[in-house]
Amino acid sequence: MAKVLKPDILVSSIYAITPEGLKNRKIYGLILDIDNTLVATHIKDPDEKLINHLKTLRDGGIRAIIVSNARKERVEQFARPLNIEYVYKALKPLGRGFKLALKKLSLSKENVAIVGDQLFTDVLGGNLQGIHTILIKPIDLNEPLPIRLKRIIEKPFLINKRYEDKI
Numbered sequence: 001m002a003k004v005l006k007p008d009i010l011v012s013s014i015y016a017i018t019p020e021g022l023k024n025r026k027i028y029g030l031i032l033d034i035d036n037t038l039v040a041t042h043i044k045d046p047d048e049k050l051i052n053h054l055k056t057l058r059d060g061g062i063r064a065i066i067v068s069n070a071r072k073e074r075v076e077q078f079a080r081p082l083n084i085e086y087v088y089k090a091l092k093p094l095g096r097g098f099k100l101a102l103k104k105l106s107l108s109k110e111n112v113a114i115v116g117d118q119l120f121t122d123v124l125g126g127n128l129q130g131i132h133t134i135l136i137k138p139i140d141l142n143e144p145l146p147i148r149l150k151r152i153i154e155k156p157f158l159i160n161k162r163y164e165d166k167i
């Protein structure tokens with residue numbers, strides 16, 4: 001398998017990620033995708049459960065920033081209740097958004113992981129930057145056609161992969 005398409009860790013959801021699990025791997029910062037990673041694409045605002053989970057990560061010493069390819073309004077509205085910094089229209093897998101995020105996190109790439117649901121944007125982009133990559137099982141498979149096509153291409157790379165329920 002192409003190394004740049006290989007996630008370091010696969011998890012069932014964002015809730016599988018604990019501060020301890022990250023710190024055991026020397027990860028102190030997360031770059032978070034929104035759509036199909038934190039919520040389904042049609043959900044405009046984070047719910048209580050997500051707000052609390054990100055607070056648990058933060059209280060556990062993990063910094064986090066959103067890096068999304070979505071447009072400004074979508075990302076701004078979603079980030080506000082989470083009280084978290086963000087980069088919108090990031091053009092993942094290209095490097096600009098990742099580099100900006102590393103700078104804002106004030107962490108070096110060895111100590112940061114991208115958390116996302118797509119191999120060809122989140123995992124590829126993260127691996128090209130030399131950061132850790134955490135692939136999340138997509139929340140809602142009822143996706144727009146271009147993404148459904150990407151899922152078909154992703155499939156062979158994900159055969160026999162085990163998604164952890166807790167790290």
Ligand SMILES: [Mg+2]
Nearest residue numbers: 033035036117
């Ligand atoms: Mg996504």
